Amino acid sequence: MQSYQADILEIADELTEAYVEVFTAPPFEHRDPAETRAAFRQRLEGDALRDGFQAWIERSDDGRISGFVTGWTTPAPFRTDRSYGSVLKRLGPEQVDELLVGAYEVDELGVLAHARGTGLGRRLLETATAERSRAWLLAWNQNFDTLAFYRRLGWIEPEVRGPETDIIVFVAPN
Template identity: 45%
Template sequence: MKLATYVGVDALRVADEVEAVYREVFSAPPWNEKPAELDTFRPRFEENVSQTGFRLVAAVVDGEVRAFGAGWTTSPPFRRDRSYGVVFDEFGAVQVERELVGAFEVDELAVHPESQGLGLGRAVLNSLSAGEPSWLLTAHRAVDTVAFYRRIGWRELRPQVAEPRLAVFVSV
């Protein structure tokens, strides 16, 4: 396995391979995204490469991208589109400001189903977060994913609602 890092628009060089991994992961359980949902990845990815501090780390095995992670530094004010509004509502302004704003946001992390269990996700995440304060979110229904983040030592933030939809983790 080789890790390759791409900064900003340079990540577009591997957009096709990254999109293929994304589609394999998120079309399967527990995500079960429909084709229309999967089709939103590429335009979002092409827009995100312009985010301040954007970087992508790809795990390459036998010449193929088998896992990737991408993100950027969360700038103030905290966004409210996509899942950000849910994070703000479930975790509160104080915790969001203290733990998430200014930290590196892992927006995507995906490991091809045939390559799971090989340490690729951990390697990509470690390289992507590179020892700086980082955060990510996932859905509680992704039980294996939540267990993975706990197992590798990321700290789960405590929500301010009884039944949160999202789990937010921060690096330690």
């Protein structure tokens, strides 16, 4: 498994294609590949420059990306763009400050079809969070296999204090 920081941009095209392969397949088949590609690439270029950004890539024997995880330490004040506004509404500002701000935020975790069922998702997640006392991530409430995966690993859903959204927040079991 190879670790990256801002140098992830050196393999941005390859990572973007891997992202599109994961996040336009079921249950995300409603997503347009071209739009998904452009949006991820734009986010990656900004995210790679964040303080604390780190990524890990696992490759198969033939050199193809098998899986990836990216993330950073969540800064204060808590953002309200992207899905962050839904998180703030769902958990409330007190829980956000207590559980998420200053914790490692797992932003993207993906395992390509050829590597599923090998334990790679678990290894990527464990690698990204191993040296962190606190970590969190988001999942789409219709991605049932992924929700079950996080629950099997012991990730915890904080108490919902606001309106339900299509975003589920998980915090690391440690």
